[in-house]
Amino acid sequence: MATEFEMHHHVKYYECDTSGHPTLAMIVAMLILASEADNKENGVGLKRAGQYGGGWVIINYEGTLAEKQPVKGEEVILGTRVRAYNRFFVIRDFWVKDLAGNYYAKVSGTFVFMNLAKRKIMTIPQEMIDTFQMDETKRLPRLEKPSLPEDQAGWAKRDYRVRYFDIDGNQHVNNAHYFEWMMDVLDGDFLRTHQVVKMQTEFAHEVRYGQTVTSTGSTPVEKEGLMVTHHQITCQGQESARATFYWQPRN
Amino acid sequence: MATEFEMHHHVKYYECDTSGHPTLAMIVAMLILASEADNKENGVGLKRAGQYGGGWVIINYEGTLAEKQPVKGEEVILGTRVRAYNRFFVIRDFWVKDLAGNYYAKVSGTFVFMNLAKRKIMTIPQEMIDTFQMDETKRLPRLEKPSLPEDQAGWAKRDYRVRYFDIDGNQHVNNAHYFEWMMDVLDGDFLRTHQVVKMQTEFAHEVRYGQTVTSTGSTPVEKEGLMVTHHQITCQGQESARATFYWQPRN
CATH class of the missing domain: 3.10.129.10 (Hotdog Thioesterase)
Structure with a gap:
């Protein structure tokens, strides 16, 4: 290593x-x-x-x-x-x-x-x-992927226009903003009382200044002792990012 | 002092x-x-x-x-x-x-x-x-105030819903976000090619989670060698903030 x-x-x-x-x-x-x-x-x-x-x-x-x-x-x-x-x-x-x-x-x-x-x-x-300072890896390890349920019925959904200050030095939306768009569709009380303890996130297509993204997020459900939410960001019909967040109540 | x-x-x-x-x-x-x-x-x-x-x-x-x-x-x-x-x-x-x-x-x-x-x-x-460690001031100095033209015809205008992560420890919108809302209504090319060299800002009523604000901003006009923009943030008919920014071209 x-x-x-x-x-x-x-x-x-x-x-x-x-x-x-x-x-x-x-x-x-x-x-x-x-x-x-x-x-x-x-x-x-x-x-x-x-x-x-x-x-x-x-x-x-x-x-x-x-x-x-x-x-x-x-x-x-x-x-x-x-x-x-x-x-x-x-x-x-x-x-x-x-x-x-x-x-x-x-x-x-x-x-x-x-x-x-x-x-x-x-x-x-x-x-x-x-x-x-290490050799090339023959078989790259695979990171855990977010799972994305096909049925998004009842998911929270909001549009976000990309702002000038969302753009970074690579001339596209800085990844940090995806997390805000994903979480912002969740209920404020849930966000106030829960914290993320595990996450998987994938970024697909980049998003540029002036575009509008749609953020959809599932209602939190319990799974193996944690609350789970699924998230997707789309832009002009293309997926920009998806994520699964695992939450527990804040102390 | x-x-x-x-x-x-x-x-x-x-x-x-x-x-x-x-x-x-x-x-x-x-x-x-x-x-x-x-x-x-x-x-x-x-x-x-x-x-x-x-x-x-x-x-x-x-x-x-x-x-x-x-x-x-x-x-x-x-x-x-x-x-x-x-x-x-x-x-x-x-x-x-x-x-x-x-x-x-x-x-x-x-x-x-x-x-x-x-x-x-x-x-x-x-x-x-x-x-x-100093005496109370008899006459507080007055800071320069932003000027706000009454006629806002032709001003850029956008709504911003307050997001969960816009809120700070005082349970209201952190002032830093007002600057983003104010500037984001300006043209992207203008923002890319100009920088603020002087500013005056006033905050009136606080804004809370879930509210929607309207940001209006004037088209940049030249005044005494600088470009000037005027800005106002309103929420539910009340003024939340106003500002005047003075810009010059970036080097």
């Missing part, structure tokens, strides 16, 4: 919801922060990626979150390491820990390298592969 | 827009971060405020931003100091500087202390006033 990269991060109030804990969107944003810093430290940061005409794009996540989550103002450790890769895909492990080493979140995600002009996946530049 | 408080802050990619510089919403969020940290260091942080049943709420801002703005990944200095106060109002000066001491932003804002149960302004607890 590649070398671990870790960095410290202070949880800001604006990264937290009314519970005083970071939102899932922000946990994911922090993880990307760690991977960008890891790449930068290896001399292949955003600037270097841009010289290849590309940018890293995440296509899926699986992860678990502990019952105890960071609180605003807390200093946490963000970590990442490349677990596996081939010419087109990199699987990274991520973690958020407290200073004593207890895990708040363990997440894995798959990245592709996207040609920003052609909006197409390209082979990962050898210079970047070299920084992983 | 009260003692200065300064803290270091790393600008995160998710605090920046596609230009790679922090959004105005995020600049303002950082300033509040500094004032919260200042209060906490003085022993009168959010927890202590909560014991009085209250929370600090900002009612207006005036500020200038330098042409050169921080870039993502940069370490900046956030600073604040109480400039003036009486029993109901505190005026704080804020700044964002680079490590060499050059100013990126100078902002002033007025705070009131709100009873979170009654949603009404209360007198500032003496314990907090004591931390300012």
Whole structure:
């Protein structure tokens, strides 16, 4: 496995919801922060990626979150390491820990390298592969996939017009916003009283400025002791993302 | 004047827009971060405020931003100091500087202390006033006010339903979101090619979860070498906020 990269991060109030804990969107944003810093430290940061005409794009996540989550103002450790890769895909492990080493979140995600002009996946530049300091993986591990029930009768549904400030440096909607669109269709009381402890997310087609997405989400149902919700984001008839979230009551 | 408080802050990619510089919403969020940290260091942080049943709420801002703005990944200095106060109002000066001491932003804002149960302004607890270590101000300085043309014919207009994650620990919409709603009605090309160099903002009535606001904004017009836009946020027929932004082309 590649070398671990870790960095410290202070949880800001604006990264937290009314519970005083970071939102899932922000946990994911922090993880990307760690991977960008890891790449930068290896001399292949955003600037270097841009010289290849590309940018890293995440296509899926699986992860678990502990019952105890960071609180605003807390200093946490963000970590990442490349677990596996081939010419087109990199699987990274991520973690958020407290200073004593207890895990708040363990997440894995798959990245592709996207040609920003052609909006197409390209082979990962050898210079970047070299920084992983490990052999190519013959058989890439498969991350857990979200399940999506075909029957969406009775699901909550809302439209979201993509705002200017939803767009990131890759000129498309930053993944963090998908989590907000997915969760925002759920009942406010449910969001206030529950926390995500497990999730699987897949991103399909990118969404651009000015487009309108539709977010649909199932009513929470109990399954094996957790509440489960299924989510889909579509845009112009195409799927942009899907997710399954597993929740438990907040303490 | 009260003692200065300064803290270091790393600008995160998710605090920046596609230009790679922090959004105005995020600049303002950082300033509040500094004032919260200042209060906490003085022993009168959010927890202590909560014991009085209250929370600090900002009612207006005036500020200038330098042409050169921080870039993502940069370490900046956030600073604040109480400039003036009486029993109901505190005026704080804020700044964002680079490590060499050059100013990126100078902002002033007025705070009131709100009873979170009654949603009404209360007198500032003496314990907090004591931390300012200065005498009450006889005549509070007046911050520059935004001007709002009466005729809004031809203004851009959009509705925004308040989302669950727009709400902060004070159980109302965090001020940072007003800036996004205000700017999002402007043309994307204008936003991409211009930056705010001066602003005045006033907040009137708070907005709660589930409400829908209307954001209206004027077409940019030139005035004394800068482009000017006027903005208003209304909710259920009441004004929630207004602002005037002064823009110049990005380099």
